[in-house]
Amino acid sequence: MRLTHIPLFTLFGAVLFSAAAPSPTFHRDVEPIFQRKCQSCHRPGEAAPFALLTYDETKPWAKAIRQAVSQRKMPPWHADPHVGKFSNDRSLTDEESKTVIAWVDGGAPRGDAKQAPKALAWPQGWTIGKPDATFEMPDFEVPATGILDYQWVKIPTGFTEDKWVQAVECRPGDAARQVVHHVVAVWRRPDSPWMKDLAPGTFVSKGPGAGELGMSDGLLADYVPGMPGLIFPAGKAMLLPAGADILLQIHYTPAGKAVKDRSKVALVFAKEPPxxxxxxxxxxxxxxxxxxxxxxxxxxxxxxxxxxxxxxxxxxxxxxxxxxxxxxxxxxxxxxxxxxxxxxxxxxxxxxxxxxxxxxxxxxxxxxxxxxxxxxxxxxxxxxxxxxxxxxxxxxxxxxxxxxxxxxxxxxxxxxxxxxxxxxxxxxxxxxxx
Ligand code: HEC
Missing domain, CATH: 2.60.120.230 (Jelly Rolls)
Structure with missing residues (x-):
């Protein structure tokens, strides 16, 4: 009789203990997760419509966060977790999503500010470091409403020698972050027939062959919300030949307010041929x-x-x-x-x-x-x-x-x-x- 009581008692104790486990708090448990997995987009000037940097910014969204996290809608990441491994995987681990959900279910408490992680120093502007060259297109007026065709614009580099690109980034203009769905930067050789007659700085929506990316000479970089610039590992770099033009293809999704966009590209060159x-x-x-x-x-x-x-x-x-x-x-x-x-x-x-x-x-x-x-x-x-x-x-x-x-x-x-x-x-x- 006594022997059977002991395990029962232990089990009861364990249940009591877990039921009494304190709810996760924002500063101690949730803020570090949001730093790793949310703030790249959820901060001012980035793609997401609201910031998740502080408790006061986050609290009103607690219910929506619970829903988005439990449905795996946020963070956006669509790869099957059982196939491949990705260094930029931003999905939440099971442990992380459990913590976030338990935090909301526990009333989304603030907790002790002394337990907060140090606020992250997010880069202002370029994420690839100090560029060696930057290129900006002229203003494009994005209307308040409507459906726009992709816009193409040519920007000559004026390079007189081949360049090895160690890092590259393309970004929408700051005022237009919310209406730029994507930017693709491609390059063309000076002697390429593709887009030959397009005057620099002029926007076209569908020139002859304009839609065929395959006709360009190469893709440099693209921008989609939340993606930092590309930095290639040491000893690896991408060739951009002398006299090349950069062409931007931009997809705008008007969002109720007319804005001007000036999308731009930055390059960091390798110190020596890779x-x-x-x-x-x-x-x-x-x-x-x-x-x-x-x-x-x-x-x-x-x-x-x-x-x-x-x-x-x-x-x-x-x-x-x-x-x-x-x-x-x-x-x-x-x-x-x-x-x-x-x-x-x-x-x-x-x-x-x-x-x-x-x-x-x-x-x-x-x-x-x-x-x-x-x-x-x-x-x-x-x-x-x-x-x-x-x-x-x-x-x-x-x-x-x-x-x-x-x-x-x-x-x-x-x-x-x-x-x-x-x-x-x-x-x-x-x-x-x-
Ligand atoms: C890659 C960028 C990116 C990351 C990372 C990201 N979000 Fe978002 N989030 C967005 C954008 C853009 C929207 C608005 C458009 C949408 O809902 O798809 C959004 C919308 C939301 C919404 C509103 C939900 C809704 O249904 O409209 C919530 C809540 C949210 N995010 C929470 C989070 C949380 C919590 C994280 C981290 C665990 C996170 N997001 C990570 C870009 C991101």
Whole structure:
């Protein structure tokens, strides 16, 4: 009899203890999480509509925070946690979300200010350090309402020699942060036919071929809310040739108030030519023909490398019918490695997934698969009765994977891919469906 009482008593004690555990407090438990996972966007001048820096700013949002966190709507992060590892993963761990939810359920108490972490010193302006060169476009007047086509503008660099870019950042003008959905900065060679006749500083919405990113010579950087600039690891840099132009493609989403935008780009140069060059490799499939109503249309694209490569980042890109995306590598020994799985793609968040430095041997095939939902069940679908083809408007589609890879600087990049056409039309080995 006595023996059975002891464990029962211990168990009872444990229950009592956990029920009496004090609720998490803002300063001690929640503020450090918000510093790590929320404040990059939730502070003045950034993309989120309100700040989460202080208790007084945060408290009125407690209920909304509980909901956004428990539904995994915030922080925005769409990669399946079981596939791949990303250095910029901003999702909450289970422990973190439990703490935030318990804090709200416990009445969102302030706690003791002495237990608060030191406030973070957020950078003002550029996140890549002091730039060696900056470029700004002329003012663009964003109206209060309406739907705008993508805007393109050309900015000559005037560089008289090749430059190695160690870090690059592009940012909307400060007044326009809330209406800039994304900025993409690409560069063109001085002798390229693409956008040749576009006068510097003039905005066009759809020049001939303007929509085809593939016609530019390379992607420099992009801006989406909450993403800092790109800093390549030491010994790796991106080539920007003499005389290149920078072209910005900007997507504005008017928000009820007319504002002027002056988006800008900053560059930091490498001190010496790097051992490895960073390339922006676009793996895409342009042969898109999504039947009306099709709930699960699939497209594949792949490339096979002629040299060892290091994969640094992956950014899947689709439009309003985008549903899911998966990336894997098949090595020369036929083993496969899953790299990224986005089970519920969200067009509003163009996320770059930073893979660290994944080494692949020569002969590795990088494979992407995309699924599209053109049915009425897709709440973003502007027209389920339409057949959807390739195009740069969000009502058209794209199947694109932007990547950053590093290869030895002396390797001839024209020989990078085993077959040039590879990236457009080769069905790949089946990638596990979402
Ligand atoms: C990458 C930028 C980014 C990060 C990181 C981020 N947010 Fe947000 N958040 C936004 C933007 C932009 C909005 C407004 C648009 C929207 O709701 O999608 C928003 C909206 C919200 C809302 C309003 C919810 C709603 O349904 O409209 C809450 C609450 C919120 N965020 C809480 C958080 C919390 C808590 C964190 C960290 C745990 C966080 N966010 C991290 C960008 C971010």
């Amino acid at each position: 051992a490895e060059s960073v390339l922006n490799l676009v793996v895409a499939n342009g042969r898109i023909r999504i039947p009306p109503g099709d709930p699960n249309y699939r497209l594949d694209a792949s490339v096979t490398f002629n040299t060892p490569v290091k994969l640094l980042a992956i950014n899947p890109h689709m439009h309003l019918r985008g549903k899911a995306f998966a990336v894997q590598a098949t090595l020369p020994d036929k083993t496969t490695q899953r790299l990224l799985h986005v089970p519920k793609y969200d067009f509003n968040w163009q996320t770059t997934y930073e893979t660290g430095e994944l080494h692949f041997p020569e002969g590795t095939r990088l494979e992407a698969s995309a699924w599209f939902d053109n049915s009425p069940n897709n709440p973003w679908n502007p027209d389920p009765k339409a057949e959807v083809t390739f195009g740069d408007q969000t009502t058209d589609e794209m199947m694109v994977m932007f990547t950053h890879i590093a290869i030895p600087r002396t390797f001839d990049r024209r020989k990078l891919l085993r077959r040039a056409a590879d990236s457009y039309d080769r069905p790949t080995a089946p990638v596990p469906a979402p």
